[in-house]
Amino acid sequence: MRELLSIVIELSVGLFALLLLTKVMGRASMSESTPFDFISMIVVGDFVSDAIYDPHTHVYKVIFAILFWGILIYIIDLITLKFYQSRRFFESEPALIINKGQIDRKVMKKNRVDMNHLQMLLRDRNIFSLREIEFALLEPNGKVSVMRKSDYEQTNRNDLNIAQKSVSIPITLISDGVVLTNNLKRIGKTESWLESELKKHSVHEPKHVMIAEWRSEDGLYIQKIR
Incomplete structure (x- = not known):
């Protein structure tokens, strides 16, 4: 019973410490975070897991580790704000x-x-x-x-008084030089048809194509490997 109570206390403290750290640091959601943010959350989460599964790790040590890690992140954020060149290392660039x-x-x-x-x-x-x-x-x-x-560019067709046109989802026929035969069958075409279409674009072999997609409204679109 004492061991279970200890786990409850450590989980509760760890949860609120992580929530407080996230609020203070102003972190975005994981789907929008940078690789550095993702690593930070993994490390902090590992501190909490140690408190649960390691009987020799006291809850005070976990709190100290989380606070110290938070201070490190805060210092790094200050560095990236003041020194532009450091952002390339910590946050990468587009x-x-x-x-x-x-x-x-x-x-x-x-x-x-x-x-x-x-x-x-x-x-x-x-x-x-x-x-x-x-x-x-x-x-x-x-x-x-x-x-x-x-x-x-997207516009409102109603504002321009333009009649609606049918649209279809593009089907990829070649990806990284590989012919996707299943997609060819989906549009009712054969590989010989594809070869003839490629020749119209001065392409003799599919391996020279980066991407080829088919759309009924526009036909075949090709980008070659350069």
Whole structure:
């Protein structure tokens, strides 16, 4: 019974200490935090777990560890505020992953981002086709910020008195040089059809294509590997 009571006390103290630390430091939610923020929360959480599972770790030691770690984070935040160059080390910086409509393969490799992941990030921003993008920045929190091409800027069709047009979801046919045969079947096309379409774009083999997507309204869109 005494051991259970000790766990309850340590959990309660640890919870309120973590909540207080988060409030004081003004941390964003985990989905919007930087890698440094994420590491900080893991380390602080580990302090609390030690208090629960290690009988030799007293609750006062946990409180001290959390407070000391909070002080370190606060000092680092002050450093990043006063010295701009330090932000690159502690917080990293945005990476221009799409420049003037062209995907930068080197930036993708450097940030460990593949084509599927990039497309997922763009869909999260309600962008389903790469042809719509002029610039895209990969932010330190893992999300992307996008500037659309002028032709694809969102407007209210009712304000312009424009008739509605049907839209469809783009289907990826080639990703990183690999033909996605299942997607070809979904649109009722064959690999020989794809090869002939690639030749129209002066592409002789799929391995030279970074991304190829099909949309019924616009046809085939291709970006080559550079």
